[in-house]
Amino acid sequence: EIVLTQSPATLSLSPGERATLSCRASQSVSGYLAWYQQKPGQAPRLLIYDASNRATGIPARFSGSGSGTDFTLTISSLEPEDFAVYYCQHRSNWPATFGQGTKLEIK
Amino acid sequence: EVQLLESGGGLVQPGGSLRLSCAASGFTFSSYIMHWVRQAPGKGLEWVSAISGVGGRTYYADSVKGRFTVSRDNSKNTLCLQMSSLRAEDTAVYYCVKVYFTSGDYAGPFDIWGQGTMVTVSS
Numbered sequence: 547e548i549v550l551t552q553s554p555a556t557l558s559l560s561p562g563e564r565a566t567l568s569c570r571a572s573q574s575v576s577g578y579l580a581w582y583q584q585k586p587g588q589a590p591r592l593l594i595y596d597a598s599n600r601a602t603g604i605p606a607r608f609s610g611s612g613s614g615t616d617f618t619l620t621i622s623s624l625e626p627e628d629f630a631v632y633y634c635q636h637r638s639n640w641p642a643t644f645g646q647g648t649k650l651e652i653k
Numbered sequence: 654e655v656q657l658l659e660s661g662g663g664l665v666q667p668g669g670s671l672r673l674s675c676a677a678s679g680f681t682f683s684s685y686i687m688h689w690v691r692q693a694p695g696k697g698l699e700w701v702s703a704i705s706g707v708g709g710r711t712y713y714a715d716s717v718k719g720r721f722t723v724s725r726d727n728s729k730n731t732l733c734l735q736m737s738s739l740r741a742e743d744t745a746v747y748y749c750v751k752v753y754f755t756s757g758d759y760a761g762p763f764d765i766w767g768q769g770t771m772v773t774v775s776s
Contacts, residue, residue, distance in 0.1 A: 547715075580762035582698075589748055589766035590698065601753070601764060633698055637761035641714050642688075644698040 548572050550634050552645035558653040565621040567648045569634035574614045578638045581610055581619045584647075585630045593632075594619060624650075655679035655765050657749045662770030669739050669774070675732040675749030675767055683707060683727040684755045688763065689734050691745035691772075701747070702734065705758050712760075717743075739774045746771050 549572040559565055569579065577597040582590040592601040594610035597617060607622040621628055629652050634645040661673040675687075689701040702723040703712040711723050722735040732749055746769040753764040 578761075582763075584698075589769060590763070591766075592753070592762055592764045595753060595762035595764075601762075635698070635700075635761055635763075637759055640712050640760055642700040642703075642760035644700065647697045 547641060548575060548636055548638060548643055550636060550643055550645035552632075552634060552648045554648060555646075556649045556651060558651050559624055560653045561624050561626055563624050565619075565624055565628070565650060567619040567621075567632055567650070569612075569617040569619070569645050571615045571617075571636060575636040575638035577613050578636055579610075579612065579617045580635045580637070581608075582633045582635065583628075583630050584633065590633065621650075626652075655751070657751060657765055657767035659747065659749050659767045659770040662747065662772045664773045664775065665739055666776050667740060667774055670735070670737040671739065671772060673734040673736065673747055673749075673770060673772070677730045677732065677749075677751070680751070680765075681755075682725075682730040685751055686758050687725060687732045688750045688752065688760075689723065689732075690748045690750050690763070690766075691743075692748070692769075693742075693745040696745075699745075700760075703758075703760070704732070706756070710758060712758075736772070739772075741774050744772060744774050 581594040584590040658676045688703040704723045720738045749767040750763040751765040752759045
């Protein structure tokens with residue numbers, strides 16, 4: 547089973563700042579990594595798939611990069627609605643696994 | 654509009670059984686592998702199970718293998734998860750999820766999520 551490790555666990559930033567979230571895989575997942583956003587009481591929402599492709603309706607301030615074992619989700623300029631928990635997930639093989647999450651909180 | 658609507662959650666005693674259902678609409682259900690993902694209270698996401706578009710292949714997390722059975726009825730656009738020998742650690746919100754890509758056994762990405770149904774295993 548591939549283990550995904552996200553860092554940091556919590557990120558405290560202010561609106562307008564740039565956020566950089568990391569996801570590291572225990573072995574290569576090629577480019578088969580997705581990012582999700584989850585707000586309290588809501589189901590997760592797909593942001594990025596296959597490392598760098600924005601899902602339908604996702605604003606351009608969200609971008610993803612990386613391949614192999616190291617991936618990054620960048621939010622270029624934080625909006626108030628971006629403060630949430632973010633998860634990475636791979637689809638490289640079975641079982642699919644998720645990272646433990648990064649909580650992005652308002653500073 | 655693409656929608657997934659779960660039902661069947663509730664309170665069950667340890668060792669008991671429960672059957673979850675997911676009604677799908679707005680897309681060609683049989684063309685997509687479908688998954689179950691769960692989230693324990695205050696915890697992260699855990700993939701649980703998946704079933705191929707025509708139902709011939711199933712996949713399970715080790716934590717539920719032998720206890721949970723996933724099935725689907727493409728004539729009714731319905732996905733099910735039969736859960737037995739339930740444990741306290743199975744307590745979670747269970748999400749029915751659709752993958753983004755069609756016509757293949759993809760382990761993600763998950764573009765459509767249901768609202769979730771809560772399963773509580775407690776005496």
